[in-house]
Amino acid sequence: MYSLSSRSPAHPTGISSRDAYAVSAEFYDVLQGEADAAQVRELYGTAVGSARHGVLDIGAGTGRVTLLGLAESEVGVHAVEPARSMRSALMTRLASLPAEVRGRVTVHPCSLDEARLRGVADIAVCHNTLACLDPSSRRRLYPAVAAALSPGGLLLLHLPPARLPRTPTVRPLPPQRLGRHEYGGHMVLSAEAGRIRTRFDYWVRDGTDVVREHTETFWMWPASRDDVAEELAEHGFTPVPDAGDPAVLTVRRE
């Protein structure tokens, strides 16, 4: 039985972490899925392919890293995803897999610390998730990863932005066509009281007509590579020299 937390610190309205991403889940894969799939393969494909015991996907979302784990390894995969809407997309994706592949993946419908996993994996990936954790949730995550990894296991951690944006920054989400409709949007990042307010604006257009528009806002918390490495060291993780992407910190559990 899982005990589920009630509030999402990453959501400015304080809604439940189970109900976060209610708007974004619909747009997540169509607007970001293709680029994300290429990025996770590039960042984690080799490590995930080296897994001998298990792969842990922390903040699985709609399942990019989970799918990579199933494709690149032959071990069990644990997908941890507290938000119902993101997990629905993940479950639909997993349901379409052959039974023998599906038989290797376990979905945990809660945060990592609530899942209480013990020694289930030798490779853990936390992609695009640490930034969404406030400092106290971030600190709760580290001992939970240490417990979930077997000794000598690796954690590959996609780092949060190192600092607050100086001025509001707009990042477009390249439009995608589905039948008559074009889906698009952008994210707007701005600094607010030591956090990064991250607003996602989505639109659906039919020619020049706007069919619908939606917005969802999240908080993110900046943290430097050195700060994260120091926090992890307190939980027995040591950095692994890595010539890979500077956006990822790789650490080994004692």
Ligand SMILES: C[S@@+](CC[C@H](N)C(=O)[O-])C[C@H]1O[C@@H](n2cnc3c(N)ncnc32)[C@H](O)[C@@H]1O
């Ligand atoms: C920005 S999404 C990224 C999803 C996925 N990793 C990707 O890149 O497509 C962050 C995800 O982390 C989940 N999450 C938030 N806090 C978490 C925690 N403490 N443990 C596990 N997952 C968490 C959220 O529900 C959300 O789906």
